[in-house]
Amino acid sequence: MRFPSPDAIEFIGFAAPRYQSETHAPEGPAIDRDYLRLLAQAHEWGGFDRILVAFYATAPDALLLSAQIAAVTDRIGLMIAHRTGFTAPTVAARQFATLDQLTGGRVAIHAISGGDDRELAQDGDHLTKDQRYARTDEFLTIARQVWTAASPFDFAGAHYRVERAFSEVKPVDPRGIPVFFGGASPAAIAVAGRHADTYALWGESLDQVREAIRTVRAAAAPHGRDPRFSLS
DSSP, X not given: OOSOOTTOOOOEEEEOSSSOOSSSOOOSSSOOHHHHHHHHHHHHHTTOSEEEEOOOTTSOXXXXXXXXXXXXXXXXXXXXXXXXXSSOHHHHHHXXXXXXXXXXSOEEEEEEOOSOHHHHHHTTOOOOHHHHHHHHHHHHHHHHHHHHOSSOEEEEOSSOXXXXXXXXXXOSSTTOOOEEEOOOSHHHHHHHHHHOSEEXXXXXXXXXXXXXXXXXXXXXXXXXXXXXXXXX
16 A cells, blocks of 8 residues: 555545535534445445545544544555644654554545635634645655654754654654645645655646646656656
8 A cells, every 4th residue: 555656546535424425415413433434344345445534624533534444444545634734744744654553554645735715714724825835845844754764853944843853653664654735836836746646636627637747747857756646
């Protein structure tokens, strides 16, 4: 499940904590444990590689939902949406590394900077979009160091400053935890080039997909990176 080869194809599903979809209004309590268990197991039995656990301002916590999904499955990977900026990157990195160890290396992070100012305000975030992507850049820079550093390190940026940061718990893979990332603005593409192991596209046209892939690869090349791509 760790860092698949660039030409490998993965199928990614979606785990909702209750019955709901783009075409079905939510039904029942915010968390239906039986539904979550059956949905996760159906994905695993159906051969899916990963399951996305979403994040939005009023939703149940994605990390805790992911821990429950892992407890009722054996193999399927977790693509955990995490909105950068609300948890200190050192703390979040340890949380993800802890869950990765507990699940035997099944964790990936989908780094979310946020696109709806009104929704972000619900959690007290009032930065501009470009500022949020700059914060995500620093967040992922620190998180990757937490996952891989053999000794304490310092970091000083516009949004975060840490001194002698270190984690006793590391991810299963010594390279860290796979990072999924999306966003099409120039600020987002710059962050994708530096950090995305997999760049996430939506339902764009073929021409738009082709151009997005070209743009992201060009942004990644100076950093010696060759990201994979996912299409929803």
